[in-house]
Amino acid sequence: MKTVFAVTVLLGVLVVVFGSPVTKERPARGYFYGSTEKILPMNFAHDDHVPVNCVECHHNYIDNTGGGLCMSCHVTDAAVWPQLENQFHDLCRGCHAEKAALGEDGGPPRACMACHLGDDLP
Amino acid sequence: MKALYATFGAVFLLTFLSAPTMGAGWFWDAGNGLGFAAYAGLLYLTITSSRRLDVRAHQVLGYGVLFVAVAHAFWFMLGDAAVVEFMKLGAPDYMWHGIVSMLLLGILITVALVPDRFRFHRDYPAFRYWHRVVAVATIGTATYHIAVSNFYLGAWYQSLLLVLLALAVTFGREYWAKLGQLGVAKATAYVAISVVCAAIFAVVRNLPT
Numbered sequence: 001m002k003t004v005f006a007v008t009v010l011l012g013v014l015v016v017v018f019g020s021p022v023t024k025e026r027p028a029r030g031y032f033y034g035s036t037e038k039i040l041p042m043n044f045a046h047d048d049h050v051p052v053n054c055v056e057c058h059h060n061y062i063d064n065t066g067g068g069l070c071m072s073c074h075v076t077d078a079a080v081w082p083q084l085e086n087q088f089h090d091l092c093r094g095c096h097a098e099k100a101a102l103g104e105d106g107g108p109p110r111a112c113m114a115c116h117l118g119d120d121l122p
Numbered sequence: 123m124k125a126l127y128a129t130f131g132a133v134f135l136l137t138f139l140s141a142p143t144m145g146a147g148w149f150w151d152a153g154n155g156l157g158f159a160a161y162a163g164l165l166y167l168t169i170t171s172s173r174r175l176d177v178r179a180h181q182v183l184g185y186g187v188l189f190v191a192v193a194h195a196f197w198f199m200l201g202d203a204a205v206v207e208f209m210k211l212g213a214p215d216y217m218w219h220g221i222v223s224m225l226l227l228g229i230l231i232t233v234a235l236v237p238d239r240f241r242f243h244r245d246y247p248a249f250r251y252w253h254r255v256v257a258v259a260t261i262g263t264a265t266y267h268i269a270v271s272n273f274y275l276g277a278w279y280q281s282l283l284l285v286l287l288a289l290a291v292t293f294g295r296e297y298w299a300k301l302g303q304l305g306v307a308k309a310t311a312y313v314a315i316s317v318v319c320a321a322i323f324a325v326v327r328n329l330p331t
Contacts, residue, residue, distance in 0.1 A: 001185070001231065001232055001235060002232045002235075002238070005188075005228045005231070005232055008192055008228075009228070011196075012195065012196070012199065015196075015199045015200065015206060016199070016209050016210065019203055019206060020199060020200045020202075020203045021200075022200045022201065023201065023203040025203060026203040027203060027204050027207065040204065040207055085214070086214075097141070097144060097276060100141065100143075101140070101141040101144055101276065110146055110147055110150070111146065111147055111149060111150045111202050111204075112202050112204030112207075112208070113202050113203055113204045116204040116207075
């Protein structure tokens with residue numbers, strides 16, 4: 001049993017280090033959107049979100065915290081970027097979950113890979 | 123088997139208390155269903171160890187729980203390439219708690235076996251004490267992993283009930299002992315129930331509404 005468990009843990013470590021041998025596509029961390037640290041790529045189907053009020057996401061339109069794209073602050077501002085993961089997960093997942101709970105057409109929260117392939121990938 | 127059904131029922135019903143049909147796709151929900159099944163198995167192992175214990179049955183069921191927990195982890199690690207990014211330095215603390223819980227469960231089982239047990243524990247009471255301490259830590263980290271990841275326990279009272287359930291199972295030994303002698307379910311039965319519950323969990327959350 002010890003050996004089986006040790007081999008299982010080793011396999012787990014190998015999958016974490018080298019990635020899944022099963023999935024065809026893997027997200028690769030990189031310096032995306034001007035980030036100063038390596039982050040995961042993200043995609044966002046802007047056209048699918050047209051019915052959502054802009055300021056639901058673009059808070060800077062009303063709170064005067066900047067005028068650029070989301071990433072121009074969220075991956076570059078030293079005071080903000082450490083919160084990138086939490087903020088975007090909460091925003092995206094929270095909105096999808098809220099809509100699903102209300103029975104509104106928003107699509108469910110989804111698997112990680114659905115958002116973490118770059119826009120230039122299939 | 124009644125205690126096993128009751129434990130599975132409590133854990134899975136708790137996940138359905140709010141937004142019961144909200145899912146994240148078949149793959150995601152089935153994998154998390156396995157995770158909840160592993161958690162139910164962990165609680166069941168604790169409940170049934172409160173009385174005179176069939177050590178061999180407890181041990182074999184422990185293998186079953188570890189198997190389902192490992193299946194939960196590898197399901198995501200192999201099936202969604204982005205998940206491993208959540209298992210590296212900088213990952214959210216609830217993921218680290220899940221990893222630690224899994225490792226503790228493995229250690230809990232392997233170190234309990236002779237002859238390794240003799241290497242770590244000088245006598246049986248010492249083994250019982252430390253086995254229980256590690257079991258409490260395993261349940262605690264698994265509870266944190268579920269409650270704080272917040273994927274299915276969207277309402278505050280669900281997280282509260284999960285914590286209360288874990289506390290009741292962990293520290294209610296005197297009460298569980300009064301329930302009398304209950305046989306420990308077979309590992310095959312536990313794994314089968316786990317697969318069925320994970321499937322139901324995914325079906326309920328993914329059928330068109």
